[in-house]
Amino acid sequence: MPLEPLSTDHDDGLWEASRPPEVWTWVSEQPATRDSFGRYLDAARAATAARTEFAFATVSQIGIAYPDSPLSKSAGTVPAV
Secondary structure, three states: OEEEEEEHHHHHHHHHHHHHHHHHOOOOOOOHHHHHHHHHHHHHHHHHHHEEEEEEOOOOOOOOOOOOHHHHHHHEEEOOO
8 A cells, every 4th residue: 555645635534534543542642623633633743744753544445455444544653864
């Protein structure tokens, strides 16, 4: 699955993909509302702009790689080196 820099274009799909609680198993912050989730994504984009981490979305094309999986619309961050 391709990785794309996290943009506001990903917000709606990521919100939907983030609803199952198991998505947040290994994440300390667990935004429960759309507003808090938006702030969470904005903070990730700000950290990317500051080059302290790199926020990305994994994107699958419908019909190619597990389109029903929550992981097909997930986002993550990795520390900047």
